[in-house]
Amino acid sequence: MSDSDPSLSKASALAPWRSPLARALHRNRSQPHSRYFQLATITPAGRPANRTVVFRGWLADTNTLTLIADHRSAKVADIAAHPWAAACWYFTSTREQFxxxxxxxxxHTADRDAALTLARQNSWEALSDKARQQFYWPHPAQPRSADTAFDPRAIDETPPDDFCLVLLAPHQVDHLELRGDPQNRTLYSHHADAIWDVNAVNP
Amino acid sequence: MSDSDPSLSKASALAPWRSPLARALHRNRSQPHSRYFQLATITPAGRPANRTVVFRGWLADTNTLTLIADHRSAKVADIAAHPWAAACWYFTSTREQFxxxxxxxxxHTADRDAALTLARQNSWEALSDKARQQFYWPHPAQPRSADTAFDPRAIDETPPDDFCLVLLAPHQVDHLELRGDPQNRTLYSHHADAIWDVNAVNP
Structure with missing residues (x-):
């Protein structure tokens, strides 16, 4: 797997942190916010940025998380400038953090990889109408438009150009369980060829 | 206020984003996790890092958030290398993000500013015994020590050297209310002398 192309993680075996993460998602499933996490990036100016995003599932047959983004949003500019990110996912019921x-x-729309183009199309089709409408809204973070600019419109089956699929391929995972006494913390570090180091460490 | 010394925000007027944030804290107060947020920093190697932290209240008479950290933790090294951070605070009940x-x-222990030394002492005294014990635990992120290394010990009234108070002085605040239709988003940008620009923008 190259650092710059998380899509190449395809066909790798299930990473050892997938099982505890699946368990956390299951145990916290009654709360919609259990599918939200915070994504930290670095801005083109070299400062940290952080926002809540929605987990949109796994890229097929990989350990790569998918999310979606509007091409006009600041996070897309961040990712283009610094293609490395740090997600923080806190599960409130079970009190654990990944x-x-x-x-x-x-x-994005210009991507020529057939599998990724299909994944982008599938993500678009899986979205609710309400979520899809947002990609037709006026430019994010610009001065507030009139309410009529947000009126619902017909949704295309082809994703609009501003619709981006985003792929995060973890190389380091830090799992902290606050409920332990003392707390339990496990570090997973990725090596080439789907090999992971797994270490119990002090919280 | 200088970029490098958030303590100088003292005696500034209440920032305009304090009122909506206080309202969010109040409306979500039944949930302990409403006092947690995610803090993004940049590592010495220039990569983003992100973790959940606990809000420990305001530095007296300022708009500066306080948190605590262990001097041995990675976040302290991040802050020393890049003294700018991005917090993301999502309130699950009211569905809003700051x-x-x-x-x-x-x-830290070597700080000579009298007011900040007092604030550090007060933060130590305000902590629960359970939280204070953690500063006597073995080195974080090192291979897991024997359970006996985590046994409770007598707590000093003087904070241990590893106990750090951390001060975050927001210069930019982005408030998003998901419940609006369309969603409401307000940007607050700090200027010199406690003057803030406040702008309603597109979500």
Whole structure:
């Protein structure tokens, strides 16, 4: 797997942190916010940025997380400038945290990879109408437009150009369980060829 | 206020984003996790890092958030290398997000500022015994020590050398309310002398 192309993680075996993360998602499934996490990036100016995003599932047959983004949003500019991100995923019911850091990649309308183009199309089709409407809204972070600019419109089956699929391929995962006494913390570090170091460490 | 010394924000007027943030804290107060947020920093190697931290209240008479950190933790090294951070605070009940970015500063045992030394002492005294014990634990992120290394010990009234107070003085605040239709988003940008620009923008 190259640092710059998380899509190349395809066909790798299930990473050892997938099982505890699946368990956390299951145990916290009653809360919609359990599918949200915070994504840290570095801006073109070299400062950290952080925002909540929605987990959109796994890229097929990989350990790569998918999310979506608007091409006009600041996070897309961040990723283009610094293609590495750090997710922090806190599960409120089970009181555990996963920190997942690794290369991050945009799949946009001009992408020529057939599998990624299909993944982008599938992500678009899987979205609710309400979520899809947002990609037709006026430019994010610009002065507030009139309410009529947000009126619902017909949704195309082809994703609009501003719709990006985002791929995060963790290379380092830090799992902290606050409920232990003392707390339990496990570090997972990725090596080439789907090999992971797994170490119990002090919290 | 200088970029590098958030403590100088003292005696500034209440920033205009304090009122909506206070309202969010109040409306979500039944959930302990409403006092947690995610803090993004940049590592000495230039990569983003992200972790959940606990809000420890305001530095007296300022708009500066306080948190605590162990001097042995990676976040302290990050802050020393890049004294700017981006907090992301998502409130699950009211479905709103505050992103707060600005200079971040460590107050450690060697600090000579009388007010900050007092603030550090007060933060130590305000902690639960359970939280204070953690500063006597073995080195974080090192191979897991025997359970006996985590046995409770007598707590000093003087904070241990590894106890750091951390000060985050937001210069930019981005408030997003997901419940609006369309969503409401407000940007607050700090200027000299406690003057803030406040702008309604597109979500």
């Amino acid at each position: 920190r997942l850091a690794g290369p991050i990649q945009l799949v | 992103r707060l970015a600005g200079p971040i500063q460590l107050v």
